[in-house]
Amino acid sequence: MLTHHAVEPVSPGRVVILGGRGFVGKKLAEHLAGECVPVRSIGRDAIDLAAHGSEEKLLEELQPNDAVVILAALTPDKGRGVPAFLANLKMGSCVHAALERRRVAHVVYVSSDAVYPFRTALIDEASYAEPTDLYGAMHLAREIMFRQATEMPVAILRPTLIYGAGDTHNSYGPNRLRRMARKDRRIVLFGAGEETRDHIYIDDAVALIALVIRHRSSGMLNLATGHSVSFAALGEMVAREFPTPIEITGTPRQNAITHRAFDVTAIHRAFPKFVFTPLDKGLARAHREEMA
Amino acid sequence: MSGLPRVGYVGLTHLGVCSAIAAASKGFETIGFAPDPAAVAGLEAGRLPVVEPGLEQLLSAHRARVSFTSEPSRLASCDLIYVAPDVPTDDRGNSDLSPLTELLDLTFAHARPAATIVILSQVPPGFTRARQRPGIRLFYQVETLIFGRAVERATRPERFIVGCDDPTRPLPEAFARFLQAFGCPVLPMRFESAELTKIAINCCLVASVATANTLAEICEKTGADWSEIVPALRLDARIGPYAYIAPGLGIAGGNLERDLETVAQLGEALGTDVRVVRAWQRNSRYRREWLLRAVHEHVLATRNDPKLVMLGLAYKENTHSTKNSPALALLDALKPFAVTVYDPVVAPRSEWHPRLSRAVDVLTACEGGDALIISTPWLQFKQLRPSDIAARLRGRVVIDPFACLDRAKCAAAGLSHVTLGLGAHGLVIRGKPHVDASRC
Numbered sequence: 189m190l191t192h193h194a195v196e197p198v199s200p201g202r203v204v205i206l207g208g209r210g211f212v213g214k215k216l217a218e219h220l221a222g223e224c225v226p227v228r229s230i231g232r233d234a235i236d237l238a239a240h241g242s243e244e245k246l247l248e249e250l251q252p253n254d255a256v257v258i259l260a261a262l263t264p265d266k267g268r269g270v271p272a273f274l275a276n277l278k279m280g281s282c283v284h285a286a287l288e289r290r291r292v293a294h295v296v297y298v299s300s301d302a303v304y305p306f307r308t309a310l311i312d313e314a315s316y317a318e319p320t321d322l323y324g325a326m327h328l329a330r331e332i333m334f335r336q337a338t339e340m341p342v343a344i345l346r347p348t349l350i351y352g353a354g355d356t357h358n359s360y361g362p363n364r365l366r367r368m369a370r371k372d373r374r375i376v377l378f379g380a381g382e383e384t385r386d387h388i389y390i391d392d393a394v395a396l397i398a399l400v401i402r403h404r405s406s407g408m409l410n411l412a413t414g415h416s417v418s419f420a421a422l423g424e425m426v427a428r429e430f431p432t433p434i435e436i437t438g439t440p441r442q443n444a445i446t447h448r449a450f451d452v453t454a455i456h457r458a459f460p461k462f463v464f465t466p467l468d469k470g471l472a473r474a475h476r477e478e479m480a
Numbered sequence: 481m482s483g484l485p486r487v488g489y490v491g492l493t494h495l496g497v498c499s500a501i502a503a504a505s506k507g508f509e510t511i512g513f514a515p516d517p518a519a520v521a522g523l524e525a526g527r528l529p530v531v532e533p534g535l536e537q538l539l540s541a542h543r544a545r546v547s548f549t550s551e552p553s554r555l556a557s558c559d560l561i562y563v564a565p566d567v568p569t570d571d572r573g574n575s576d577l578s579p580l581t582e583l584l585d586l587t588f589a590h591a592r593p594a595a596t597i598v599i600l601s602q603v604p605p606g607f608t609r610a611r612q613r614p615g616i617r618l619f620y621q622v623e624t625l626i627f628g629r630a631v632e633r634a635t636r637p638e639r640f641i642v643g644c645d646d647p648t649r650p651l652p653e654a655f656a657r658f659l660q661a662f663g664c665p666v667l668p669m670r671f672e673s674a675e676l677t678k679i680a681i682n683c684c685l686v687a688s689v690a691t692a693n694t695l696a697e698i699c700e701k702t703g704a705d706w707s708e709i710v711p712a713l714r715l716d717a718r719i720g721p722y723a724y725i726a727p728g729l730g731i732a733g734g735n736l737e738r739d740l741e742t743v744a745q746l747g748e749a750l751g752t753d754v755r756v757v758r759a760w761q762r763n764s765r766y767r768r769e770w771l772l773r774a775v776h777e778h779v780l781a782t783r784n785d786p787k788l789v790m791l792g793l794a795y796k797e798n799t800h801s802t803k804n805s806p807a808l809a810l811l812d813a814l815k816p817f818a819v820t821v822y823d824p825v826v827a828p829r830s831e832w833h834p835r836l837s838r839a840v841d842v843l844t845a846c847e848g849g850d851a852l853i854i855s856t857p858w859l860q861f862k863q864l865r866p867s868d869i870a871a872r873l874r875g876r877v878v879i880d881p882f883a884c885l886d887r888a889k890c891a892a893a894g895l896s897h898v899t900l901g902l903g904a905h906g907l908v909i910r911g912k913p914h915v916d917a918s919r920c
Contacts, residue, residue, distance in 0.1 A: 314762070414773070453769040456776050457813045463781055 189313055190405040190458045193294075193341050197402035201253025201293065202226040206246075206283060207260030209233065211355045212298065212347075212393065216257065219394045220401075232260070237279035246286040255294040255401045258283055258334070264323050265357050273322040280330035287337050294404050295342045296397065297334045299327040301410065303346060306446040313408045313454050341406035345397065348412040348450060351470065352390030353477035360419070362387060362471055365426045366478065369434045375427060379441035381420030386412040386450050389470035399459050412450035413464045425468055429475035484508055485654035488558035490583050491565025492519055492548065494530045494801075495600060495625050499564055501539050502634035504546040506661045512548040513555055515586070523548040531800040531825050534631040555590040559654035563587050564600035564623070569734045571804075573741030573761075577603065581611075588616060596652045602735060604742045605675040608643055617652055619644055620671055622678045627733050628798030639665040643674025682739040683757070686731060688724040690763045696727035696901035697767075706901025707883065727900040729806035729855075729881055730768035732795035737764075737804060771810045771855060774879045774898050779851040780817075786875070788819045789849035791842060792856025793826040800825045807855035808832060820845050824858055843872055850875035857882035866893040 203220050207213045208229025217229045228249060235245045237260055250256065260279055262272045287295060302324035303317040319325045331344050351362040358364050365375050393411050400409070417425075420436070427434035455462060465473075484507060489500035492514035500512040514520055519529065524547075528535055539546070555561055563584050568576045580601050587597055598619045599608055608620040620643030626633050640659050642651065647668040650656065659666050669677070696706040706727055713719045731737055740761050747754030779786055795805035802808055811819060811833045818835045821828050822845040828838050839845030842860065846852060846869050854861050862884045869878065869885075870893035878890060881900045890897035 312766075451766060451769075453766075453772060456769075456772050460780075460813060460816050 189454050190343065190400065190403075190407040190409050191341075192458070193404035193406065194402065197399070198404070199223070199225055200255040200401055200404075202228060202251065202255070203401060204249060204254045204256045204292075205229045206235075206237065206256065206258045207231065210259055211352075211357065212350065212390070212397075213257075213259045214354065215352070215390050215394045216259075216397055219391075219398055223398070225401075228254075237282045238275045243282050243285050246282065247290055250286060250290045250292055252290075252292060254292040255296065255404070256283075256287070256292050257296045257298065257397065257401070258330075259298045261326075263357055265359065268321065268323060270322065273326050276326040277329060280326075280333050284333045284337065287334075287340075291339050293340065294401065295334055295337060295340055296400055297331060297342065297344050298397065299331050299344055299346045300324065301346050301348045301412070301448070301450075303328045303331070304448075306448065309447045310449050310451055311410060311412075312451040313410060341404055343400050343405045344408045345400065346408070346410045347393055348386040348388055348410070348448070350390055350393050350411075351387050351474060353474045355390070361385070362422060362426055362474065363478075365419075365423055366429075366475060369427055369430055370479070373432070374435040374437060375423045377419050377423055377436065377438050378443070379445065380438040381418055381423055381436075382445045384416040384418050384447045384449065385422075386414070386416045386448060387422070387467060387470075388413050389465040389467075389474070391473075392465050392470075396455070396459070396462065399462065403458075405458065409454055409458060410450055410452070411455075412452055413467070414450055414452035414455075415464075415467065416447070416449040417467065422467075425471050426475075429472055485559035485658055486511065486557055487658060488513060488555050488561040490514075490555070490561060490563045490587050491580075491601070492523060492529070493566040494532075494627070494630065495566055495623055496562070496564040497523070497528065497530060498532060498535060498625060498630040498634045499562060499600065499623070500546060501535060501542065502631070503658070504542040505538055505635055508545065508658065508661070510546045511554055511558060512546065513550070513552060514548070515550055515552070515583075517550040520548045520550040530630075531798070532630045533628065533798050538631055538635070552586055552590045555587060555595075556592050558591070558595055560596050560598065560652075560658055561587055561591055562598045562600045562621070567601050567603070567738070569738045569741075569803075573734075573737035573739075575602070575604070575738055575742065577607070584611060588613065591616075596655045598655065602678060602738060603675055605672045605679075605746065607675065608671040609645070612645060619651075619655065620674050622674055622681075624678075624681070625735075627801055628796060635662075637662055637664050639667055641674050641677050642666060642668045643671040644668050645671065679739045679743050682736050683743060683760075685724045686736055686740060686760045686764075688719075689728060689731065690760045692725040692727050693730070693763060693767045693900075699901045700903045703903060727881075728767065729770055729900075730764035730766070730804075731760075732768070732804040732806060733799075733801055734803040737761075768804075768806050768809055770881060770900065771806055771853065771879065772813050774881075775810070775814065775851070775853065778877050778879065778896070778898055779875070783850055783875070786817060786850035787848060788814065788817055788851055788853060789839075789845050789873070790819055790821045790853045790855055791823070791845065791861050792854060792858060793821060793823040793828060794856050794858075797856055797858045802826055805856075810853070810855065811836070820849065823856065824860060843868055846872040849873050851877040851879065854878070854880045854882070854884050857884050861885075866890045866895055869893070870895050 205213050209231030217227050220227045303319050305318040349361045355363045368375050423436045486509045487503045488511045489496045490513050492512050500510050504510040596617045598621050600623050622641035699706040714721045744754045744757040793807045820837050822839045828836050866889045876896050878895045879898045883899045887897045
């Protein structure tokens with residue numbers, strides 16, 4: 189659950205986005221710029237947070253009125269092993285050390301639902317974090333790092349699968365299914381696509397992060413829609429966006445079927461007026477933008 | 481003892497007031513004591529601090545035998561003294577036992593040596609034995625008050641469960657004579673067993689409620705109708721006709737929450753497996769948010785800045801209590817939106833919601849509303865005609881968790897009826913299925 193330190197939304201002095209060149213970072217910067225919020229977007233090209241001496245470079249960037257959004261991470265498509273795990277911890281350690289030395293107005297850490305185990309199907313903010321891989325373990329460790337920055341409000345956000353045009357990752361979800369359909373006229377599912385997952389549209393994820401910034405919220409929030417669909421149903425929805433038929437096929441199942449659903453009551457309570465983009469509408473928008 | 485014992489009640493909140501009046505109704509001269517003179521003056525003037533069906537009439541009928549006082553020395557005239565304040569709890573169900581302890585000490589100081597003192601409030605195992613003193617005849621008795629049915633429970637109890645230092649010894653004469661007047665079994669047992677019996681009763685009830693809520697939600701997503709399943713369960717002797725299997729909005733009122741937290745903390749301290757109790761608590765919190773999820777899914781997802789109508793603020797019908805009320809939890813989450821409320825007993829407070837208005841009656845509340853939420857199943861809401869609601873409501877959505885309204889009549893009136901245990905798009909069946917119970 190979140191606690192709003194600004195009950196009525198206020199414009200932050202400035203938002204510093206670490207990981208500003210990534211899928212979410214770029215969209216967040218665009219969204220905030222559209223609301224006339226000053227943004228300093230920092231990508232790896234400007235500061236490599238895993239490199240020696242990066243703490244000093246980051247310190248030079250930070251100002252007391254900043255809201256710092258931490259998105260920088262090596263995502264699983266860039267490595268799932270120990271080197272990526274250690275590099276991610278190094279990045280987290282660098283940011284944490286800089287924040288220890290320079291207090292800012294607000295810290296928003298964008299974690300992942302990878303901190304949750306798959307044996308619990310319905311997830312809320314009180315669910316136990318028990319990651320099953322190094323990526324989830326890394327996020328959980330970084331969450332603990334940033335929560336220890338007790339001098340300033342810290343929000344931990346755990347997004348589910350984010351989809352939308354411009355996603356550079358190719359994880360199993362709407363974007364990969366659309367790319368398969370575009371390239372091969374065929375969508376190939378794991379097994380028969382029985383697993384259910386919650387997919388949040390990038391614009392919604394970014395709007396929620398912006399609300400957290402504007403309310404200077406602290407605490408924990410899952411970024412999810414509360415509606416899960418099977419990959420089989422998702423494949424059909426993605427295929428419907430194409431003008432000609434797309435073949436949907438399964439593959440022999442390699443892993444046990446797992447499901448994930450979210451109870452998003454905490455979002456309803458934190459932001460009563462927030463309305464999610466329905467999955468079919470979000471998929472249609474993403475399709476139009478990506479195919480344009 | 482020649483005549484009937486005189487009975488004292490210390491602590492005039494819900495439990496104490498209802499119990500004192502019930503004792504008077506059985507022919508006992510009864511003294512109700514509270515340290516607050518204002519509360520006592522109100523009772524002396526016939527103003528009851530609680531809403532309970534039949535309580536006013538019961539007091540009127542037996543007024544001559546019951547008196548209220550803030551003077552503790554009057555307790556010295558009692559043969560039997562119940563110490564019965566409501567034990568307050570916080571939002572997590574943790575008890576604050578200090579008011580009970582203070583009243584107990586005051587009772588010890590003013591009771592005469594031969595008097596029997598009985599703790600009637602809800603206490604954790606070990607509480608009563610820890611307060612035994614030389615020369616004091618102390619007992620514990622399980623209270624089974626149900627909000628909204630307190631008169632029935634206090635005047636016609638199923639049984640008395642009495643915690644004793646030594647259950648093999650007969651009860652003191654005054655205590656035994658008083659209990660016999662109710663004509664029900666008396667079960668003496670050691671203190672700790674009695675204290676845990678109360679918790680055991682409530683755990684069994686919560687287990688049933690949690691089961692019903694869990695399966696009702698599955699019904700909502702599969703096309704099944706929980707209301708069709710319930711009669712089958714009630715005809716099963718192992719479950720029974722009075723089982724708590726109606727789906728609801730989580731546990732509220734304070735008492736069940738208290739017992740769950742008490743037994744969970746006790747088990748954790750003792751190293752026993754109480755994870756199922758934590759699961760019940762979690763299920764209750766999840767279920768309490770059903771209204772909020774329904775409002776977002778059926779109203780807020782499609783309508784900007786709707787005007788909402790809410791019928792009911794009390795946590796259940798026939799009570800003034802709003803402790804852990806799902807209606808208040810919902811109001812707290814709907815602060816940006818205008819809400820018109822009506823409750824037959826509870827007056828809305830401005831601190832609950834910044835855009836709250838109170839309607840003078842049920843149908844006036846519905847005028848121009850974009851959606852109707854029936855959050856407490858008061859009888860008068862069950863008597864509403866969906867066509868009357870439809871004529872006044874601007875929107876078509878009725879969120880009615882307890883199915884106060886008939887689904888088929890709602891459909892006929894053009895209303896979309898959302899209820900517990902049945903999905904919004906579930907089949908509308910007109911009339912009742914034919915059931916031959918004799919062949920079940």
